[in-house]
Amino acid sequence: MHNLVIIGGGGAGLTAALTAKKTNHEADVTLITNERLSYSPCALPFVIGGEIDIEKIAKGIEEICENSGINCVIDEAISIDTEKKVVETKKRRKFPYDSLIIATGGIPRVPPIKGVDLENVFTLQRIEDAEKIIKKAKESKSAVVIGAGAVGLEVAAALTKLGLKVTLVEMFDHVLSRCLDEEFSEIIEQKLKEEGIELIMGSCVEEILGDKEVKAVRICDRDLPADIVILGTGIRPNTEIAEKAGIETVDGGIKTDGYMQTNVKDVYAAGDCVDSRSLITGRLMLSQLGTTAIRHGMTAGMNSVGGYATFEGVLNSIILKIFDLEIGRTGLTEKDAKEEEIEIVTGRIKSTTKSEYYPESKEIDVKLIFNALNRRVIGAQMIGGGEVAGKIDLAAFAIAKNACIEDIMKLKYCYTPPLTPSHNALVLAAENAFKKLRRIKEERKRRF
């Protein structure tokens, strides 16, 4: 009987276990996890904001495993012997394997700031973190969120909804600066300010102040009062056990091939601890998203027990809800494209979510990015009051299918006034880019 061991019970690990068991009923699948609960960490900011009940998001991993014929071991893997093919745990148990999946996830990055270990300075990765934050937030008046990535923004919004005075601090000049181009970051910044969040961009926290508990955060010679501090400074791949076992990493993440196999035969890896490849550029990059973890897990789970699946790459399709704004992106930003030295043409349009005369219609701002040479769509960004998810998914599909400007201009979209406008925003954005390309063409002509 084939013996599969999986280290880690997060989205990637559990998906891998379930997929492996479905792929090969005969396989013996063992999941080693130090968590008893399965949940989407993406839900935690909304749990903090009071939008989701905490008890609704989690299911017991042991129960899931039992129902699916998976052996669940609540323990922590501490070493892998890739020669003898054995995993050893903290409780000194040994698990031999025929194939292994490493799904150890990520560890919140804690910036080396003085005072970062004071009480009420939190990271947000686990359900226990959310519980602690909720408890402390109830008796807090002010919060400082460090890091304006997705989680930082979501938590800043959540704490604001709870009535706290929130300051958001970011090292880069803009929020979501790695996902969006400036003009889109600025729309969000405007919104955050309107909601009463103070933004301090392009600055690093100098010190977190307090005796036992945090009292304030020092930045740019100001002491911002803070009853609670959230570190939204991202997560780093948890590769310790893999690296100790001689498994190759690149830029912090475990390197895998298109089957999610590491450089060591029969050892696979999946989820936040793993590098992905950009579907557009082919370059290695981190894609620490729930959706990526699921695909990693499915691919590794299948291949590790004799199935066949490939992981072709990522576009980092992301959607966020910050107050009533829906923010979406996929593929390359204009900045990314410049770094890659891709000549681009962009199309941008402001449209509406429904027919403009329909009472509940809201604005939507769409930007599409095309390779100017082969006219292929390579990126999309949008912010609006609705309808963002479907459009981002469509743009991602178009990128994956190598669609060009004309393909999007010809989109056979649907229309009814209470749900959509008569002119589709993606089509309008593509038309906008098309006109720019024509102008480039005409200008070149005119020179001769």
Next chain:
Amino acid sequence: MHNLVIIGGGGAGLTAALTAKKTNHEADVTLITNERLSYSPCALPFVIGGEIDIEKIAKGIEEICENSGINCVIDEAISIDTEKKVVETKKRRKFPYDSLIIATGGIPRVPPIKGVDLENVFTLQRIEDAEKIIKKAKESKSAVVIGAGAVGLEVAAALTKLGLKVTLVEMFDHVLSRCLDEEFSEIIEQKLKEEGIELIMGSCVEEILGDKEVKAVRICDRDLPADIVILGTGIRPNTEIAEKAGIETVDGGIKTDGYMQTNVKDVYAAGDCVDSRSLITGRLMLSQLGTTAIRHGMTAGMNSVGGYATFEGVLNSIILKIFDLEIGRTGLTEKDAKEEEIEIVTGRIKSTTKSEYYPESKEIDVKLIFNALNRRVIGAQMIGGGEVAGKIDLAAFAIAKNACIEDIMKLKYCYTPPLTPSHNALVLAAENAFKKLRRIKEERKRRF
């Protein structure tokens, strides 16, 4: 100077005029229309239901034309001399043309039922119709809507919202029977009944009763009281002027080539009076949608003044909002595919609009239809509490790009609990179809 004349100021005609003027600023563009207002007829049911203010949907055609340098003639074209290239109007004016666009739209079908000409029996095509219906509805208690197509359903819902007791009568066995497969029609029928609408399917009205005004509708030996009757029995292409001029029609609609040119040189046609071709089967069909009219108009407008554009075909992507249900479809239904003798495999899934634990999450029911031989997606149907438009557009894009099951399974979708579930419904539906295909494969193997 090139002289373009356009007959008809609806969506197709006006779009053609505006596109022509943009394409060729030098062209002399004359729009002959018997309507002074431009509006989307798709908005009228929602005007009746009180969701949209009537004054917000319409703009003056003369003003639009003036702002764009188009000559607007409020008159009615009554004949075309394709030899002399002249259009004559009711007011006996003659308009010579170099190229002509016929955009005469459609005429509501009035079934040959006794009593159909009684007062308070209405069709719904023009803004005046909506005004009359609104006025009469205010003093009415009961309504019969004849025809359960898109407009019939929308008006039935609108009148129900206004407090009328509504009966919906349909000749075919199901609502929207030409757009949807039975199991999806049945979901809508269930909803309509829950909202208090009586459905009489598979039956024809025998007589409309009353003296001067309608009093009742006789059907299946029952006399249904009716203060108001709406004929939602579709529209037929208005091809009278075209046919008189010797322009070819097929199955009721004007036949055009891929440039929207009729069989007569320099005479183009666009909108509800014109046949389209199915993008999937290549067959001629009617596609009397606002979105089709716009694309027809853009194509004809461009080609008629020296531009270049093609119209490649339609998928009849439709979305409707009936009460709180969003109903969408694109491409072929299972029924259509059977008629075309295409071997199919379908994928169906019930999912949620947001993460299932998010409070505002609603159900969504998705069906994808694939050609079982080449695995290409050829149709989609869905009904849900939200997020339908984006998914229909994505499915339509996938059909147009010849995408197959695997392409949809690999969709790089976005995810955040308050807006989308962690597993995309289109991906799940494709996976469902994929499993069925695998089962077919395995069954075939087993036979040997």
